Amino acid sequence: MPARELKITPIKNGTVIDHISNGLALEVLRIIGAQTLDKDSTVSVALHVRSNKIGWKDIVKVENMELSPRKVNAIALIAPTATISIIRDYQVREKRSVDLPERIVGVVRCPNGNCISNQSEPIESEFEVTSRRPVILTCVYCERELDDFRPHLA
Numbered sequence: 001m002p003a004r005e006l007k008i009t010p011i012k013n014g015t016v017i018d019h020i021s022n023g024l025a026l027e028v029l030r031i032i033g034a035q036t037l038d039k040d041s042t043v044s045v046a047l048h049v050r051s052n053k054i055g056w057k058d059i060v061k062v063e064n065m066e067l068s069p070r071k072v073n074a075i076a077l078i079a080p081t082a083t084i085s086i087i088r089d090y091q092v093r094e095k096r097s098v099d100l101p102e103r104i105v106g107v108v109r110c111p112n113g114n115c116i117s118n119q120s121e122p123i124e125s126e127f128e129v130t131s132r133r134p135v136i137l138t139c140v141y142c143e144r145e146l147d148d149f150r151p152h153l154a
Contacts, residue, residue, distance in 0.1 A: 012089065013087060016084070019051065025045050045059070067084065077108070100135070
């Protein structure tokens with residue numbers, strides 16, 4: 001018996017995040033704030049999908065949402081192989097790979113409780129990307145290095 005292929009309903013307008021590392025789609029949903037979406041927006045999540053590019057991958061499709069640069073930077077931190085496609089009128093209008101910038105602003109909280117970014121000062125957290133593989137971030141205020149940043153995503 002041939003394997004059945006399941007189809008995900010196309011979205012008219014929105015964002016498709018593809019080539020997410022296997023097992024991280026739910027983290028991506030948390031980053032993009034899926035719980036704040038309009039109740040009429042379709043959200044599709046495919047877990048553990050075969051990929052010629054990366055072996056196994058996850059996919060997230062969100063109707064009626066385009067991602068802010070901060071959300072794209074957060075996705076780049078946890079899923080550096082991801083691609084983001086902007087869909088308008090059922091067509092891919094823009095497609096790009098995520099790119100980890102040299103500095104990450106307002107995406108990760110510094111784990112140092114004494115850091116000025118954790119005080120009542122009117123500043124945002126800011127990290128320099130000091131290594132890309134593996135990703136290591138350094139706080140520009142207190143110089144704390146951070147390699148396990150997922151628990152500190154803002």
